[in-house]
Amino acid sequence: MRFVTRFAPSPTGQLHLGHAYSALLAHDMAQEAGGRFLLRIEDTDAARCTEAFEAQIYDDLEWLGVRWEEPVLKQSQNTAAYDAALSVLADKGVLYPCSCTRGDIRRAMSAPQEGAPLHGPDGVIYPGTCRDRLWEDRTDTDAVRLDMRKAMTQAGALRQYEETGIHPALRLTAEHFIDQIGDVVLARRDTRTAAYHLSVVVDDAAQDITHVIRGEDLATATPIHVLLQQLLGLPIPIYHHHKLIRDEAGKRLAKRDDARAIAAYRADGKTPSEIRSMVGL
Structure with missing residues (x-):
């Protein structure tokens, strides 16, 4: 079976360790399967999305060693x-x-x-x-x-x-x-x-996504997506919900956690391999 997956961040803040884990995991799984890895920018929230955050997404992912196919699908253009x-x-x-x-x-x-x-x-x-x-x-x-x-x-x-x-x-x-x-x-x-x-x-249908890899916090939304796929006559991907990266108190990371931002770790001299180790990869 062919393997096509994606990473779909919103440019409303800086990527943090949770994003790093999700992107790296999906990228690793695509490589192991000899498949394709795509990037999507979910930028329909015009009030919060910025070009600076979008540029930071590309920069952080490239630094982590994540490579994607062009063109990038942007929701604002779809x-x-x-x-x-x-x-x-x-x-x-x-x-x-x-x-x-x-x-x-x-x-x-x-x-x-x-x-x-x-x-x-x-x-x-x-x-x-x-x-x-x-x-x-x-x-x-x-x-x-x-x-x-x-x-x-x-x-x-x-x-x-x-x-x-x-x-x-x-x-x-x-x-x-x-x-x-x-x-x-x-x-x-x-x-x-x-x-x-x-x-x-x-978007998943437009990008021919066969495997959706995302955090377990979205698992309860998956039935909604499967229903819409059925109503619209679209293929149903395989879903893979992964663990969430949490802080010391057990709370899942959010974009307001600037101290956990990939950019902050980069500024502190961390390496991509150290980030992989920090998230358990």
């Missing part, structure tokens, strides 16, 4: 593909516009039904306030949500995915999607840009 995917889903009748803010959702969930799950992969599970709105009534300030009940009907028999990492594959059932995931956002409010779940699925 919006037409996301719009086309939304149109396909809209034609299937599984989308609806949503005007709710986060505050609206918190207020609606202030008295949840006893036993109802409160949180899914995207945080608080949406209570369905706008579910009866028609797609034709969408405005420029609306988000776009996937009507999970209608999506289950359209998807038919759910296809299982293969997991080779530390997180076991989740059993896909309609109940899981409806009760534990809910109506996820596929396009953001105001900016009308594709949200993570839609863009990552479209």
